[in-house]
Amino acid sequence: MMRQAIFLLWLAVFPAAAPLAAQEQAQVWVQIEARPTEAEADARARAYAELFPDVSGYRLASGWYGIVLGPYGPDVARLRLQDLRDAGMIPPDSFIADGRNFREAFAAPGQVRPEIEALAVPGPEPIPDEDAAVATPVAPPEAAPPLPDETPAEAQQSEARLSLAERQELQAALQWFGFYTAAIDGAFGSGTRASMAAWQGAQGLEATGVLTARQRAALLDSYDRAQAELGLETVTEEEAGIRIILPTSLVRFDRYDPPFVHYAPLDDTGVQVMLISEPGDQGTLYGLYDILQTLEVVPPEGNRERSASSFTIEGRSDTLASYTHAELRGGLIKGFMLVWRPDEDERMARVLTAMRSSFRPFGDRALDPGMVELSEEQRRGMLAGLEVRKPRQSRSGIFVDAKGTVLTSAEAVAGCGRVTIDRDHDARVALADPALGIAVLKPERAMAPRVTASFRSGAARLGSPVAVAGYPYEDVLPAPTLTFGTLDGLTGLEGEPNLRRLSLVARPGDAGGPVLDGSGAVLGMLVAPPQGARQLPAEVSFALAPEALTARLAEAGVLPRMSEGGGALAPEDLARLGDGMTALVSCWD
The missing domain is CATH 3.30.70.1070 (Sporulation related repeat)
Known part of the structure; x- marks a missing residue:
């Protein structure tokens, strides 16, 4: 009491x-x-x-x-x-x-409320009078027993009285729970009837394909309850020109970083939303497609679809899942990204359904790149505020056939969870020879390199000029560079016949790259600098001899091209040759 x-x-x-x-x-x-x-x-x-x-x-x-x-x-x-x-x-x-x-x-509030005496703060409870009647506490109203449900004929009659908006809401509820996948049009055709029957079956009801009034109420009440839990509301983002339903109980507006509008997680939900809005053409769309796949919030595993005017990226790992969609219309690129934890898949599937069905670009404006201060690096990358996924290390490689097979150093792929060629192409290690120090990579899908290497078959002359084509700064630069030097020895420092000694300053990222003579023939593959207590001068480098490389490639079923050398190429032609045959090999955890 x-x-x-x-x-x-x-x-x-x-x-x-x-x-x-x-x-x-x-x-x-x-x-x-x-x-x-x-x-x-x-x-x-x-x-x-x-x-x-x-x-x-x-x-x-x-x-x-x-x-x-x-x-x-x-x-x-x-x-x-x-x-x-x-x-x-x-x-x-x-x-x-x-x-x-x-x-x-x-x-309305107050219209059904009876007059109630003013309530005072209760004091100490009085000692009950044994002769007084025991007061009966007011009990909450008991729920009335459920009414008999409608017959199929009655259900059809009550359904016929529904408005278009009410019919559409039923379809939206069926879609929310995964029973309906077609357009929300309010037309109860065979698809809607099948989804109603599936919902009835899931509830243990007779699957007639016609919902009774009680079933319609139960479906919509469940729909309302689920939506209220997620705070699904239509958000109109005027600056971006996007209207979309967002889970406002899980995310909050954070900031503008063109081309993104960031919605950060509320509490520890782990859910993130980014709206995408920028002016551009097909080249901009394709560039955005490539850039987004380098972000930490877009795991590498998952379906990818790209057309002339849109793309969709699904990413999934053990700890993260994301869905990204963008489309190009009238010189504007608009889209959205949803990020969540895989243990929230069931709830997020419903959120994603609501976001996809409600996404509407509007107007003729996109986010202004100048609305916030960005550094030049951020502006070029369009990745302000987002952590870019980076490989553990990157090295150089040599295209040795027309299908994109790559020869590289064994150290480039040691202990990698994933290997890529030229950033976007997944590859497998077809051969690893730690003793010789080489690895052969096969792309998962055939590539078409512009140039394939030709290995020099004749003897090289000591003191002749050479050049290494490679990625000295790993994946920082978009293309390989040439580093020039000379051939200083036909063996290693201790007489190793498979090594060639170079007078050339190389960096770790150059390892695995081709060493070219003046004609563009491959004199060898640059190896990683030796590790140990003895530190050699910076200008001392080593390459594996071409005969050792070609013999091992032939054993692996790759028949390399050979060249006897020729006249010296102009520096710009040598650079083009090196650029075409050199691959970026990246090692990912």
Whole structure:
């Protein structure tokens, strides 16, 4: 009794605070019941009004009549829902409703509330009089037994009275729960009927393909409850020119970093949203497609689709999943990205369905790249505020056949979880020979290199000029560079016949690259600098001899091209040759 008196006092004071919260936040209600007729709902609302001063009622989109408490701000509504459930004063399946399912009111707050005596703060409980009658506490209204459901004929009749908007809402609810995949058009054709039957079967009901009024109400109530939990709301982003439904209970607006509008996770949800908006053409679209796949939030595994005017990227790892879509229309690129943890797949599948179906570019504007201050590097990369996924290391390689087979150093691919050629092409290690220090890579899909290497078959002359084509700064530069030097020895420092000694300053990223003579023939493959206590001068480098390389390649089934050398090429022609035959080999964890 004491707890109920305190609770009733709280109810009396509470409505005065609700309008202030509602001014600061979106208003929501606690829906406690739904009845098929207005008369039944009105009677139930009056029964609840014996306890609650803020009962009201609305006709629902399903045709039923809902009884609600409120409105409140979202945080207050969650607290009240929990308190009332714990006190056993409302049904356990009560939920928070955002009002989108409400139509006209049949009972406004205060209209169904009987006059209640002013409540005072209770003092100490009096000693009971043994002769006095024991007061019976006011009990919450009991839920009425469910009414008989409609027959199939009655269900068809009540369904025929639904408006177009109500039909579309039923399709949206079926789509939300994964039973419907076609257009939301309000037409109940064979696809909609099949989805209704599937939903009925999942609920243990007879799969007639026609929902009764009670089933429609149950479906829409579940839909409203799920949407309210995620805070799904239509967001109109004027700066970006995008309208889309977002899970506002999981993300909040963070910042503009053109071409992105960032929505950061709320609490520890791990969910992120980015809207994409920029002017551009097909080249810009394709560049964005390539750039997005270098981000940490876009795992490398997953489906990729790209057409002339749009692309979709799905990424998935053990810890992260993401979905990205962008499209080009009228010189503007608009899109969105959703990022989540894989353990939230079920909920996020529904969020993604809502985002995809609601995504609408509008207007003739996109994010202005000058709306925030960006460095030149950020502006070129369009990746402000996003962490770019980087390989553990990158080295150089040599294209040795027309299908894109690459010869590289063994150290370039040692211990890699994934290997790529030229950033975008996944490859497998077809041969690894640590003793010789080489590895042979086969691309998962055939490539078409501009140049394939020709290995020198004749003896080279000591002191002749050479050049190494490679990526000295690993994956920082977009193309290989040439480093010039001379051939200083036909063996290693201790007489190793498979080595050639060079007077040339190389960097670790050059390892695996081709060493070219003046005619463009390959004199060898640059090896990584030796490790150990003995430090050699910076200008001392080594290459594996061509005869050792070609013999091992032939054993692996790759028949390399040979060359006897020739006249010296102009530096620019040598550079073009080296650029065409040199691959970037990247090692990923």
